Amino acid sequence: MPSEQPKTARGGGGRPRSSGGSPRGGSGRPARGGRDSAPPEYEQKMINIRRVTRVVKGGRRFSFSVLLAIGNRRGKVGLGVGKAADISLAIEKAFREAKKRLLTLTLTKTLSIPHEVEAKFASSRVIIRPAPGRGIVAGSAMRIILDLAGIRAVSAKILSPSKSKLNNARATMQALATLPRS
Numbered sequence: 001m002p003s004e005q006p007k008t009a010r011g012g013g014g015r016p017r018s019s020g021g022s023p024r025g026g027s028g029r030p031a032r033g034g035r036d037s038a039p040p041e042y043e044q045k046m047i048n049i050r051r052v053t054r055v056v057k058g059g060r061r062f063s064f065s066v067l068l069a070i071g072n073r074r075g076k077v078g079l080g081v082g083k084a085a086d087i088s089l090a091i092e093k094a095f096r097e098a099k100k101r102l103l104t105l106t107l108t109k110t111l112s113i114p115h116e117v118e119a120k121f122a123s124s125r126v127i128i129r130p131a132p133g134r135g136i137v138a139g140s141a142m143r144i145i146l147d148l149a150g151i152r153a154v155s156a157k158i159l160s161p162s163k164s165k166l167n168n169a170r171a172t173m174q175a176l177a178t179l180p181r182s
Contacts (some may be wrong), residue, residue, distance in 0.1 A: 020094040042078075043148060044095060048165040052083070067141075067166055068094035070102075071148025072134045078102040079145065079173050081166070099134035103173065106180050117137075119175035124160040124167040126175050132157040141169035148175065 026144035033052040048067040053060050064087045078101050082093030108114055112130040119126055126142060131153055136146050145156060158168050 018149045027109045029139060042072050042099070044068055044098075044157040045144050045148060046089065046091070047144055047169055049087070049090075056064075064090045066090040066094045067169060069141075069145050069148050069169065070095060070098045071145075071150065073148060075105045075107050075150055075151035075175075076102055077105070077145055077176065079169055080169065081140075101173075103176055105149055105151075105176060107150060110163070111150060112154055113151060115179075115181055116176050117175045119171050119178065121171035121174050122164070122167045123162045124164065124171040126156065126158050128139055128154055128156045128172070128175050141165045142172045145169060145172050145176075 006097050012056060046068055048050060048065075050065045052065050054063070055061075055177065058177050063083055063085050065081065065083045066087070068080050068082065068091060069077065069146060072117070078098035079102060080094040080096065080098030082090040082095070084090040084093055106114065108130070110130075110132045112132055113128060114130070116127065116129045118128075128138075128142075128146075131137060134155060134159060136143055136154060136156075138146055138154065140158065142158060146156065156172075158171075160171075162168075
């Protein structure tokens with residue numbers, strides 16, 4: 001009597017399926033960039049990337065610090081910082097942190113903000129004013145954050161002696177956090 005092989009879902013012989021896996025034998029998640037992968041929920045833009053050096057007894061250790069903004073262009077925006085020895089790991093960490101710190105904004109019909117807001121973080125001070133029909137009048141990190149939030153008609157100014165993109169971005173997020181929530 002021949003030994004019976006376990007049957008797979010296709011009915012034939014071959015290797016048995018593991019529980020919870022995909023028919024292709026993977027982990028159950030679709031392959032990156034494949035046809036069946038959904039478009040990403042949030043767009044992401046890197047605001048700043050730095051190579052950071054730490055001096056230790058044996059020499060220098062390098063790591064990368066990434067400042068990343070994410071948003072869905074419909075009122076949700078987040079900011080995250082990630083630091084790792086590899087750039088791709090730092091980006092992943094920054095994305096996870098940005099997702100944790102998402103802000104949901106209430107936008108007007110003209111895709112602007114309801115009223116003027118101002119905020120200060122460290123030495124950075126920012127002002128954001130509604131400006132219907134003017135587009136996004138802002139610079140640096142502030143422009144990226146406002147664009148990813150879906151805000152289309154504002155005039156913004158960075159009043160800072162510092163050119164730190166991190167502090168300017170955090171001041172912008174603080175200003176947006178003072179807006180009424182939906």
